[in-house]
């Protein structure tokens with residue numbers, strides 16, 4: 001129901017009327033049958049001046065579908081029909097009138113062709129796939145895939161999906177698998193009863209929620225849609241699937257991974273008495289997660305069981321508790337100075353990467369281990385003598401840090417997991433309260449978590465059913481953290497989310513080209529493609545503007561954002577991003593009166609806006625030259641750096657729900673699609 005779209009006085013009156021109806025008190029609206037309705041179970045209610053609710057009534061269950069101005073409500077009520085899919089038992093909505101209108105055209109086309117797209121599939125198989133008996137007549141007339149595609153928007157997804165699979169040449173079993181993806185809940189023991197609407201609604205959490213009292217009604221109506229309705233694929237991951245092994249969910253931008261992580265945490269907390277950690281890589285993101293979790297979880301006792309944090313904090317706390325004081329951290333400049341002290345032939349940046357990406361990533365403790373360790377992602381071979389020299393440099397730096405009583409964040413994570421390894425055993429027994437008490441860990445933005453941090457997370461939860469639930473997108477990696485989970489002892493079952501609910505198709509397709517369709521590595525072994533990533537909506541194509549000078553580019557930005565605010569877009573729905581802190585500052589100054597959010601591309605992670613402007617997407621700025629390893633130092637590292645920079649631009653551009661504006665002065669960034 002689109003109550004949110006109603007003007008607020010109407011919404012209030014509607015709510016009062018629905019509440020009255022639920023309580024069956026004086027003045028409650030009466031359901032009225034609709035003359036000429038395609039579905040005889042349809043009723044409407046007068047809920048406010050000039051507005052009616054449309055519902056399907058079966059026995060004492062009312063499924064309130066929508067609230068619309070009178071004329072639209074009557075038209076909707078007359079034209080729509082509802083059924084239960086005989087294969088899955090979920091509800092299906094039909095625009096019956098629209099299908100009736102298109103039917104003659106399909107028949108005419110069929111008369112002039114002897115081809116029939118589904119001639120190979122018998123009626124019994126169609127029934128197995130849940131194809132509606134009434135629809136079958138029309139299906140039999142379909143001559144080719146184009147005609148089927150034209151029907152897509154008129155058919156329930158549960159009808160279209162198996163037909164599209166058959167049309168692609170899939171077997172009946174393949175089409176069934178496709179249909180199964182539309183299932184949100186575990187199949188029950190009883191056969192589907194197509195006349196039992198209430199049971200079907202329970203199986204359709206993306207379409208309906210049962211409201212038992214006025215309090216729940218208020219919550220359903222006032223909470224954001226994502227708190228109430230999950231899409232089938234999201235629902236099955238968040239609230240149904242359960243495994244002996246960790247679960248890894250990957251998916252493109254805006255497919256609802258964070259949403260699934262939040263719902264999963266709430267679900268697990270509601271089911272068990274144990275503590276749950278919902279964790280991500282940065283403090284800022286964990287604050288955002290906490291705020292969204294507060295919206296989602298109403299029950300204080302359930303919310304209490306979920307701790308929201310970032311990995312560094314977890315490491316910090318474990319070490320601080322064990323050592324009795326807060327650990328001191330080494331800063332970036334201090335570390336660079338220490339690498340310089342080593343007098344190595346290699347640059348401090350090279351040594352730091354070698355330490356973080358080879359030594360700490362594999363938890364190498366001795367020269368012998370390092371001498372034989374693989375060095376994935378590092379492009380320059382090191383001879384045994386060179387490795388020995390690098391190891392000496394690492395020993396020098398770690399020794400100096402030890403003398404000063406300091407550590408880096410990754411060392412902290414390694415120390416914390418070692419501390420846990422000493423104390424983990426039967427974690428679930430609460431005899432020793434100091435032990436890590438997590439029963440489940442849910443990880444968001446997994447692509448940016450370092451192997452040392454993964455070891456910590458693995459050690460912080462006992463092996464068991466639903467121990468780790470991990471979501472991430474390798475294409476959005478913005479730090480140097482490539483890890484195949486298997487290499488850190490996390491042998492995960494893999495799932496994918498493919499439909500973006502944030503991006504219109506135009507921004508999504510452009511974004512996929514920007515990302516290079518390029519393979520991304522990390523999280524799972526091998527590289528991953530963006531194949532199958534799609535959207536449910538259409539919108540405008542991204543605007544790419546070229547300016548002659550940075551000043552003109554800034555003026556153009558101010559004009560664009562000014563126009564958006566004049567069009568009525570609230571400032572908090574507008575995001576502006578740039579690669580460098582300098583450009584961010586300039587844009588902040590230029591836009592200071594407009595109150596929109598201006599941040600770095602890194603700062604865009606985890607956010608979303610109706611409209612987004614990304615500026616300074618020029619050669620020499622994106623990719624940021626200072627972030628690239630010189631090719632002569634290590635060509636493989638440079639290639640990885642370029643992919644990471646690409647990922648960063650991709651992240652910034654995929655925050656837009658509605659419009660994306662990209663600008664540059666001078667030559668465009670080589671990443672921009674031509």
Ligand SMILES: Nc1ncnc2c1ncn2[C@@H]1O[C@H](COP(=O)(O)OP(=O)(O)OP(=O)(O)O)[C@@H](O)[C@H]1O
Nearest residue numbers: 225226229230231253254255256257258259501502
């Ligand atoms: N079931 C849903 N109901 C309503 N909105 C949804 C739903 N699923 C996704 N969305 C929309 O898509 C947005 C993106 O969801 P979310 O932030 O969970 O995606 P994500 O996969 O984590 O994205 P990213 O990887 O780009 O950060 C939500 O804020 C919401 O606007």
